[in-house]
Amino acid sequence: MSGGKLITGFAVTATSHTLGEYRARGGYQALERALLGMKPEEVTGEITASGLQGRGGAAFPVGRKWSVIRPDDGETHYLCANADEGEPGTFKDRWVLENAPHLLLEAMLIASYALGVRHSFVYIRGEFDLAYRRLAGAVEEAYGAGLFGKDIFGSGFSCDVFVVRGAGSYVCGEASALITSIEGKKGYPRNRPPRLTVRGLYQKPTVINNVETLANIPWIIAHGAQAYRTFGTTKSPGTRLVSVSGHVTRPGVYEVEHGYPVGRFIHEDCGGVLGGRALKAVIPGGISTKVLTASEIEPHRLGHFGDCEDRRVLPQSAGIPHLEPLVFEGESLQAAGSSLGSGGMIVIAEGTCMVRVLQVMLRFYHHESCGQCTPCREGMGWLHRIVDRIVSGRGRPEDVDRLYEISRANDGTTICGLGDAAGYATVGILDKFRCEFEYFIAHGRSRYDGCLECLGSS
Numbered sequence: 001m002s003g004g005k006l007i008t009g010f011a012v013t014a015t016s017h018t019l020g021e022y023r024a025r026g027g028y029q030a031l032e033r034a035l036l037g038m039k040p041e042e043v044t045g046e047i048t049a050s051g052l053q054g055r056g057g058a059a060f061p062v063g064r065k066w067s068v069i070r071p072d073d074g075e076t077h078y079l080c081a082n083a084d085e086g087e088p089g090t091f092k093d094r095w096v097l098e099n100a101p102h103l104l105l106e107a108m109l110i111a112s113y114a115l116g117v118r119h120s121f122v123y124i125r126g127e128f129d130l131a132y133r134r135l136a137g138a139v140e141e142a143y144g145a146g147l148f149g150k151d152i153f154g155s156g157f158s159c160d161v162f163v164v165r166g167a168g169s170y171v172c173g174e175a176s177a178l179i180t181s182i183e184g185k186k187g188y189p190r191n192r193p194p195r196l197t198v199r200g201l202y203q204k205p206t207v208i209n210n211v212e213t214l215a216n217i218p219w220i221i222a223h224g225a226q227a228y229r230t231f232g233t234t235k236s237p238g239t240r241l242v243s244v245s246g247h248v249t250r251p252g253v254y255e256v257e258h259g260y261p262v263g264r265f266i267h268e269d270c271g272g273v274l275g276g277r278a279l280k281a282v283i284p285g286g287i288s289t290k291v292l293t294a295s296e297i298e299p300h301r302l303g304h305f306g307d308c309e310d311r312r313v314l315p316q317s318a319g320i321p322h323l324e325p326l327v328f329e330g331e332s333l334q335a336a337g338s339s340l341g342s343g344g345m346i347v348i349a350e351g352t353c354m355v356r357v358l359q360v361m362l363r364f365y366h367h368e369s370c371g372q373c374t375p376c377r378e379g380m381g382w383l384h385r386i387v388d389r390i391v392s393g394r395g396r397p398e399d400v401d402r403l404y405e406i407s408r409a410n411d412g413t414t415i416c417g418l419g420d421a422a423g424y425a426t427v428g429i430l431d432k433f434r435c436e437f438e439y440f441i442a443h444g445r446s447r448y449d450g451c452l453e454c455l456g457s458s
């Protein structure tokens, strides 16, 4: 497994969530360093120099987001940690909350100091139980030790934190919907501009960062931006928490250095595909990122689209222009037409019916559409119903083209990214596995139904 344990290094025992253990590993020393030895702008400068990018999905540079806020402009500012984590396949933020909640709290204090924030918020997914209890326990411990409240470390800096529980909506993880939900309203996303860093929570400048994004901050402040840049690659410094699920021998949360080969990660670190089967595909960063075939992950080993009959009809647009193995890095994933997204990797074994995979995904998007924008509200239902019809054996020859049409019509027409994401996911699967849909429509059943070798796999 590749190097750095910048986050997971804080969570190696069953009681690593406690304040005592966190402090024994050097916890809260970065906070002390920032409060007593750095100006707020210097903290932001260090984060900018580190090249840290957001881990919530869009990989937005953290320093650039923070730099919009002037900590001493006399305005009220807010910080929200996004712990909603609703993206299917993603469970790395939950892991941080359960195993190292003080890492998040220390990061929020450092960020609050840099941004001139007096009141900070954690918006935590409503279904999380242990994670919530661990976080609430850590908040209590931190207040008890004078780490929150007034005049922290005698620095004159004061900060409070409030934990807000969501109520089970995927859309509430979207930054503007999250703010609306904290304000006690229906969690609807809103159009930008104005940006949230200009007008956010309670109409005040607000920074929203993902839990894992924030969890990198204490390490960067403790060791410096240059030390951080020794991990990962020039364009993507540091590590990623990757939550792995699906047909894989050792699912779980792994910390992986950027630049590490994805194929090696699956076959060696995660123990390979469940039951020793061949790898068919991988959804690399939560279901909103485009699916990749085995040959796109290891083109140097498998050749282009050569390993599976399904790829016979692969359109030009889905081709990849390189023969390098795919690595954990934004640029590498982008070159293959996908992204690292939220780090939720789903491994799919050969023999899995991709029509049914898409059906499950569309059921989710349809259920979670907030209904505010017509193309998403109606489009999710259309997509879902068409794939349901194909799976029930009543598919029509024009269905595949109709799925493309609706996905493309959605693109860029909605306030938040849910409709776009569903469209990308649909087009991604159709581009690479179109013949499975055509088979299902022509025969009224999956090409894998009745295949003894495939039993139990889809």
Ligand SMILES: Cc1cc2nc3c(=O)[nH]c(=O)nc-3n(C[C@H](O)[C@H](O)[C@H](O)COP(=O)(O)O)c2cc1C
Pocket: 053, 054, 055, 056, 057, 058, 059, 060, 082, 083, 084, 085, 086, 087, 170, 171, 172, 173, 174, 175, 176, 208, 209, 210, 211, 213, 214, 416, 417, 418
């Ligand atoms: C429908 C939808 C759901 C989202 N859910 C989450 C989520 O659960 N957690 C998260 O960190 N970001 C989520 N995002 C992304 C956030 O809007 C935002 O970009 C992110 O929290 C910013 O943090 P970062 O810059 O640290 O990545 C979601 C976006 C969309 C469109």
